[in-house]
Amino acid sequence: MSTPVVRTVGVIGTGVIGASWIALFLAKGLKVIVTDPDPDAPAKLSTFLHDAWPSFVIAGLAPEASLSNYEFNSLEGFKFRRKLLARLDQKTPPATVICSSQPGIPSELVCECNHRPGRVLIGHPTSLPHLLPIIEVTIHPETQINHAIAATGFYRSLGGMPLLVREGSIDLGGNRLRAALLGETYDLVHRGVVSVADIGIVMTGLQWAFAGPFRTNGVSTIGTCPHIW
Structure with missing residues (x-):
């Protein structure tokens, strides 16, 4: 089964892990749509990206890589992770894979995703993803295999080393x-x-x-x- 080509990625939350993902996506030539409710998030993200970018220049950038190829949108009304995932499940296109970097049992995350829960996964990096490549992709009983394959294939395209984790333990x-x-x-x-x-x-x-x-x-x-x- 072939992995679909991803050109645009959405990132919700620009904390340390979110900002690290954004830096990696930009270095690989992807367009990134960013959203965060923190009014200081744009400035903090800009500082993080400018600090991280020189390491990508040394390692080698994708031809389409650009430090400015992202846009920031405001986030309103999303206060809880489950509600957020349920809203994303309802509003995003059917082929979109939704991955949460925050570890936890996927069944707890998808319990309110009534639209297409099979595409909601955990994609948890063991550290900052732009520095260390290991990503634990955790599936759950409702996971559709094509979405798991798409997620692991996408992470590999970024130079990552995805590990497929079966549900059964709170800890990864x-x-x-x-x-x-x-x-x-x-x-x-x-x-x-x-x-x-x-x-x-x-x-x-x-x-x-x-x-x-x-x-x-x-x-x-x-x-x-x-x-x-």
């Missing part, structure tokens, strides 16, 4: 892994087993950081290494 996959690792590292340091510096070496050494836990374990299996190295 990356958050759960980080919580488990942080819990163990804090415990080891607190008990004086290892130092903070040593934990840093373990986590950034070329094991998990290079190939992930499963591939690393496979390479470490007896008799495997000689055949690979």
Whole structure:
């Protein structure tokens, strides 16, 4: 199934994550429609974009990239996320995929989306999306597969690394892994087993950081290494 070409993106909310998305979209040559109820949002967004833009210039811009290819619209009457998503579901074209960067259980987000709930998804970046490429796309029982494919394909077109997460936990996959690792590292340091510096070496050494836990374990299996190295 082919991924539709996206030329225009709408962003609601210009906080740190929203502004980061906007910077990435502009650098990839997309037109961005921006809206935020904060009267200071336009000035704050402009400052963020001008600060972030030099890094995109160094990395390489799309031919159509423009720092000014966005327009700001006012937002009135939208006070709650669920109501907002329901309004978007009602008013946007049928093929439009609606993604929320705020993590949570998708069923809770789509409970008031009675029009086309199958296109409402979570697209949660693990950090600022213009800096780190991992995006967790969480689906729910009503998700239509073509919309999930469109979302992951769109994120890949931006240079992202989308992960498909099945619903079943409040915490997203990356958050759960980080919580488990942080819990163990804090415990080891607190008990004086290892130092903070040593934990840093373990986590950034070329094991998990290079190939992930499963591939690393496979390479470490007896008799495997000689055949690979």
